Amino acid sequence: MDHAADLRHAAGVEESRYLDAVFTPGARLGTRPDDPTTFVEVVEVREVTRIRVPSGRLIVDSPWPEECDAEMRPRAGRELAERIPPGTCRVEASWTQAPYEFMGEQYDGRDVAAVRLCVADSPVARWEMALGVGEDPETVPPGERIGFHCETNMGSFADAGSWPALTAPFRDFWRSDWDGDPRPRATESFFDYAFERSSDERHGADLVTFAAPGPAVVWLGRTATGALAAVVVANGYHSVDRIPAP
Template structure:
């Protein structure tokens, strides 16, 4: 396990601290984000304790995390950040996802690590291990129920392919996109799929365009306390 740089730890510690301003520099106006609110979105069932954090559009074998957590049902939180955005020469307030968090244990995080997938070389941590985030989307899901939980996403892609170039685009902002999910949360920001046969769930959320990372926070006894996927915010120590 490699300890992260101090600036990375400061960033991760602050992602769920309302009122905290993160980032910014003296030469770039409004380059910070300010954590505005932490909201519990839902709870998801992970009956095997084998957690996938990957793009739900992924047609390849999913990226299952190398560690396991106790089987159970876990709350998921979102951290909303105020991110000033330049439009027509003026900065306007904009709210965006700072991070999505799976709470395994309500205990303070003592150490952080960049979470690896099963079989991945620890050397990948230095290179920024993560997953290809198609459509700027990631998800938490139980590994044993990955196929049924992602079936709506595959079905949607099949429908788009069958429609040809005249079909609807893939995207969170298209009305047809929401036909593939059983429930949307936070005005469509989250897509929730439940599989009653496996008593397992998938929750899809926003991540940076192209590449998503997963951070695991461990409690004092070394056990996993939280799992965080940073969202599409403009300020982070690894930009």
């Protein structure tokens, strides 16, 4: 069955342009806010790892417990109302580059601009903001953006059915640090800890982390028929000055 578009949550023109371009190598997303002569350009798109989501229920949220929770309980986790086909998906990342100088030193300005969970290989025809379970679409004004928040600037894609087990390494890490005996996290790292993966082999499920500074909006990319193709968090959208449309 085709998905009926909800125009209240559809991406705006600039948001759509950015989301369409951010996974296209060579695309210019805008310019540096502090230097209108330097373009922010997509320089690499590649697979980070794969994630198993056997329940078909996806959480996109921080894996860390709440900072004020001394008991280190798993945070509730923002489960998306949208379901995905149970199985294994690619997690891909887009890197941008925008050189700059600071205190006489040159830097390449390389950053992860966006991450996506690839649900299908079909092209995306439109974008819409994802809502969480229990979030009433009638209460979200058109154009308002909601997502997840994290004090540690880290988000994750995770199977909702194994959320407590998948986030345990992060709670254990904080607990050991608070106890004065810090130990490495029981996770697998990729790209120099830019991403981490934890696994629950009992249920064959995974969690993959990524940087998520500030309130992070989750976007659903849909095909021309309305089928879900991708789930995206675009970290770099607010870090560039947009180029006027041609």
